Amino acid sequence: MIKKLINEIKKKNAPIVVGLDPTLAMLPSHLMPKADVSGEDYLEAVGAAIFEFNKAIVDATADLIPAVKPQIAMYEQFGIPGLIAFKNTVDYAHSKGLIVIGDIKRGDIGSTSAAYASAHLGAVDAGGRTVAPFDEDFATVNPYLGTDGIKPFVDVCKSHDKAIFVLVKTSNPSSGEFQDQNLGSTGKPLYEYVGEMVEKWGSDTMEGDYSNVGAVVGATYPEMGKRLRELMPHTYILVPGYGAQGGTGADLKYFFNKDGLGAIVNSSRGIIAAYKNDKYKDRFSEENFADASRAAVEDMLSDIRENI
């Protein structure tokens, strides 16, 4: 799968991914749920509205980008209808040739991680019938439980040609509380040790120069990104935190290898809610929100191409 992602990145000259993390507050008024707020089918209408929003953004940007990254929490908060919208979004992005990174941050003990891996990347034997429930291409995974929580995901990557990004150094302000702790055994911070383990977990999933076990490293910590880039030469890095969270184009150069590859940068709000942003709101009406998203993708691509 990592090879497929790299091919798409090269073809479109676009090491970026659009985060499909919609909220109701982002929806333009013509897409707001079309149902009585007190009716039984209201939540279904919310799910349908979110899916329509995503579809328009996918349609407006699919030729420019290799991948989308729906954040499942934004769908899970609307319950079953929200999760149906998540699944419809995965399928629609696939139908437009996009790779789907499921931002799910799952992770558990071995047998339970195996169930999550089947749910999101692989397939499950449902009593004589094999079903691939959500069928994303990549998933993000939490490493806190160690190797036996990661291995079921790696196994499914091998059996189903999928890939993962393991949380190493996250983009949020308090990520350092645990991740930056220096370990007595080596004097190195925890995130470096996790990074070394990511490189190791990926070692028998190589496709060309990169493995199918990637890492999440926030754009908001460029110096740590630089160090992790060195420590994990075969690891693709998913970089959140660009744009709305404060990461800039100049911060990104450290995350890439000399081959111009090795990283894919996410922007969510900065793209999907671009029409609400001062930079775009004079040029694009609410009805043309998806065109604003396209313009924001083009601006992000310029910024990144200049800096790497």
Add this chain to the structure above:
Amino acid sequence: MIKKLINEIKKKNAPIVVGLDPTLAMLPSHLMPKADVSGEDYLEAVGAAIFEFNKAIVDATADLIPAVKPQIAMYEQFGIPGLIAFKNTVDYAHSKGLIVIGDIKRGDIGSTSAAYASAHLGAVDAGGRTVAPFDEDFATVNPYLGTDGIKPFVDVCKSHDKAIFVLVKTSNPSSGEFQDQNLGSTGKPLYEYVGEMVEKWGSDTMEGDYSNVGAVVGATYPEMGKRLRELMPHTYILVPGYGAQGGTGADLKYFFNKDGLGAIVNSSRGIIAAYKNDKYKDRFSEENFADASRAAVEDMLSDIRENI
């Protein structure tokens, strides 16, 4: 919420929780999905079968236990119909007076954790209508992202009278890889530092002697449980790993405080698949699987009451 859990534990003299983690292989033949394996409604039938299995176990054990703990991964692996079975299980357990611990192990950056917290413990404003999508009473939470990933859950605990258990030292074999790393700053292992943070996060959510921010500590590491019990005097401990994973009754005494409280022990397979176990299979037919689960609960209670 922790006070409600403690009251139920005292009333039933039962510091245990039954893990509702069904697999299709556990279902007795008369409950297997009633639909053509190649038909469109087959996965719905799988979800319905799992829910019937859970219902029978809840019916057979509800008077003996304070709580159930469905592991969402086991439902997520069957996609949308599986998640409907999860939600139906939460609601059915509530209708029988049980507290529901959603074993979801979510955790993300602040804004995303807020969405998970709303999804599972709180409610979301869906465009003028407030909806509580899954509405468990407790949720398990992963701490790797630090305070800003935990705080939205703590906020929802306060606003909606709910509670959480944060992963501190998990029951699986490789949990030590990161969790046991000694930190250079203090010489203490990471799990102790996380435990101290759990005690701190809970400090303004106290109800009586305990807070609404609990911890997950595996029965498989009793010595570490002992140390964590001392470090976190106001923290309730959810103890997985008893039974099928190898933890014994004798291992459990360290997890309790002198008041006989402070811990709740989970068993999943050992209870819900008891009818397949050598210990019970001669006494209970496949049709009476739920009675075997009841017997297994009674045996677990005897074992724990002897040891704490």
